[in-house]
Amino acid sequence: MKTTLIATTALLSLTAFPALSQTVGISIPAATHGWAGALNFHADRTVTRLQEANPDMTFVLTTTSDPGQQVSDLEDMVATRNIDALVVLPFESEPLTGPIQRIAESGVWVTVVDRGLSQEGIENLYVAGDNDSFGRTAGQYFADTLEDGAKVVVMRGIASTVDNERVAGFEAALEGSGIEVLAMDHGNWNRDTAFNLMQDWLARFPEIDAVWAADDDMAVGALAAIDQAGRTEDMFVVGGAGMKEMVQRIQNNDPTVPVNVTYPPAMISTAIEMTVLGLTSGAPLSGEFIIASELITPENAADYYFEDSPY
Amino acid sequence: MSGAILALEGVTKSFGPIEVLHGVDFALHPGEVHALIGENGAGKSTTMKILAGYLDPTGGRVTFEGKPITFTGSDQAEDLGIVMIHQEFNLAEHLSIDQNVFLGRELKRGLLLDHKAMRVRTAELLSRLECRADPGAQVSRISVPDKQMVEIAKALSRKARVLIMDEPTAVLTEKETEILFRQIERLREEGVAILYTSHKLGEVKRIADRVTVLRDGVMVRSDRTADVTEDDMATAMVGRELSDLFPPKITAHGEPILVAESITVPGIVHDASLTLHKGEVLGIGGLVGSGRTELAEAIAGLRPRQGTVRLNGAELPAGQVAQAMRAGLAYLTEDRKGAGLLLEKTLRENLTLPLLETFGRPLIDHKREEAALDRAIADFAIKAPDRGMAVGDLSGGNQQKLLLAKTLLSDPQVVIIDEPTRGIDIGTKQQIYSLIAQLAAEGRSIIVISSEMPELIGLASRVVVMHAGRIAGELSGDAVTERGIVGLAMGMDGSSKDHAA
């Protein structure tokens, strides 16, 4: 998080530099769920802001709903828009590695966001959240607060590398704590699916002490089901990614929603800003920027509440 | 005569508990045209399907070249040279003619299709049949008689040794029928065994060497055609003496009831006018494709049109079937299966479809529907083994009677009947003819469209003949003759219009 702030400050001081007519391509997944929606929101806002600051610079923003389309988008960008730099959040690692590698080899600056490529050393800049830390932070909170023998259920996202890393981190943190995971299933980062799943778990298990929903959209669904069953007092729910609504409940000391774990969608802003900074300043920022997940507690919740974010 | 190539010996066939063939003996010989005739439901179709391998006999046996055989399916029969031409066309509508002719046995060059060879072969076959359709034309775009010719070309291309034809002339004009007969004669000379069915006894007399009559699943007689008359055949089919086929005509008519003026259907019908009087039976003749059906459909509100139609002095708007029906005009389609009846629905659902609203609103009263069906079954002598059965399983004659019942349900003053007896046996034909006369006697007015000359002559006191989309002329009284109608239909300039009754 600190890195972001530094980069942003640095950029703002540099926007007065003589503008160059360069083109930046940005390719991110479409807004199919809350977090991706926020990602789009931040990308859009950043592009608008940078466009004003650099009128001669061209930004090409595309959103895709599957890996195949993303490959086509990237090809179009190189072929028809002649981009100088690319900021890409790969839909999936494997299928995008080859195409991005070819773009990097052609001399285009490549910034990869969040989802790493399957081969190292392709990208110039890597900005990412830390999925292992995302799961581990939640798991650590469970291990710290729950007693030996406590029963929890785990709601996973869409089956993917991201989801696997998060769950692995969570499980590693629980190790040796004596906490029993009753069930683990995919809520697909979807409110309705999570609601149905939670209803069924509540019917199946008479005792549940805590729920880890690996995303706040799912947490919303789970909370509604728990509320319906009248078992709000019996358990708490930890979501993730810092949705406005959740942060607010933490601020209000809601016992059902004691904490949350960050996975800031604003990382896309960081990535775009750093890329543009590299182009305009002539002193490119390369390397890796890993933004670790942090625990939102009632004490620090105010820092994570963004009034106008859609998420 | 040489031995039979394909024969049935004591064959029985049951569908569920109902036996429809009761021990049929039947043989086809090379170089012989054998006609199989009988009323609808007599078991002709079943017999043909057993011969062609579509159905297995329940009892008895099928022999091929003297040896008993059990077909695994129609494809095995086809491999042996037994080809059946179905009454309902078996053509892929969206493929071209040559693609249809060679469907399933495409000519290939290496792995790829040899389009050129197939097109050339098809062109040869079509020219032998004197059919002028383009081999590359899509089947859905060619006329009904041409489709029949394509079916025949398909059979010819399969080097048939036994050719089974289910009413091939039902949709053909007399000229086309003549061409078909020449082909049949040629095949006969080549030693092909031909089974031929038709409701047109004159044709049977003309083309067949031998005729076998089926009645209610029993073979009632089998003779050399030369030894029997058409009357003999009809009597054998019906099982009783047929009185005069056509009831007496009523010649005294009332006021004009339906007046159609300058009807034009773009590209099909041009400036056609006609007048129908109360209690009259008016015939419309002409070749298939002359615009008869389209004129009738335009009058009935089923097609966009120009020109005016007045019923009882009130104008009927174009393209409004429901309104025409409410005003008292009903049209019975020639396309029984495609536009007349819902084949997979029951009798009741078909009967009440046009007037469903009158059987209770908002909920339909099933009892009233059943009562209406009871009346229809009684009034029109519909024979249905089971009231809950699908209409598609009824015989053609019973379907036609149901369609008549459905059309007359709205109690229309004017009824247009397009091809009243297509594909129907002679017994049912007679029933339908007397029904038409009865309708006229009740003071209703009827237009009969038909390709069968005797039908027009026997029923109508006045006949309008169409040619190429125009009214070519009108005949009435004694001038209604076969020669008169044919002359006008072929576009010959006749002065017959002036003939008085």
Next chain:
Amino acid sequence: MTTATNTLTRRPRVNLTVIAPLVALLVLIGIGMALNPNFLSWANITNVLARSAFIGIIAIGMTFVITAGGLDLSVGSMAAFVAGLMILSMNMLTESMGPGLPVIFAGIAIALATGLAAGFINGILITRAGIEAFILTLGTMGIYRSLVTWLADGGTLSLGFEMREMYRPVYYSGVAGIAWPIIVFAVLAILGEITMRHTAFGRHCAAIGSNEKVARYSSVAVLRVRLATYVLLGVLVGIAVVMYVPRLGSASATTGLLWELEAIAAVIIGGTLLKGGFGRVWGTVVGVLILSLIGNLLNLTDFVSPYLNGAIQGVVIILAVVLQRNTGAAR
């Protein structure tokens, strides 16, 4: 002949084609009872029925569309769009009118009107402009999905807190322990079944789906009836949304995802012919319950890997349909 056939009129014909979906449902219930004692608990039954209601209500309308030979792929997206619009306008009305029952009634009216309008647009384009239903609704599916994403700015539209609390009982409470969605679903199912079997409209749908030309020649107002099926479906989507919104009080780009396919699957499992010509609403209800029960059963057990949920659903769908087709193939 007439008298002889009359005795055959009402022969009861019980065959597998008719009861196949019911058999499949009973088998699933049997499996559920064997696997988990909580399966038949009141809470679980209520849960399953209530969550079936949305797709169930939509599937009732879909039964009419499919019976008349049509198809509507846009219903899932339409539901999301209607829900989004409803939430957005309720939030705006709360600002101007203050929270209260009028806002809820206005929201419901907006949902129903939007559903009706959306169905009307689909129907009019299919019947008057003559666009293939599959392609047209595929197009509107994308349009409605984008519109809701746009309305929500890529995120989630949430109903204001006060209104959410006030509207909540529409999903969660009911009469005599039966939740409102279940009641509404049941009432609509009964009305739908009566409409299909006993009204001219239902019969006309079947006639058009069976053979459009015959229907036209029988003076059935083909275009009007077909249009009416899409409008009816749109209104039912509106009703489903009215039941859906109070559950989580939100709508997003993922709301109603794949509902169209679930609804179509339920209709076909229930014995309605995909090519049209025959439809039955009670079968559709059974189909919806089968689909919900599969999900429920899989959540109640660790029997199969969650990765295989889709496969199990697929197998059951195919089996239910095969069972009917095999015995019905005689015709």
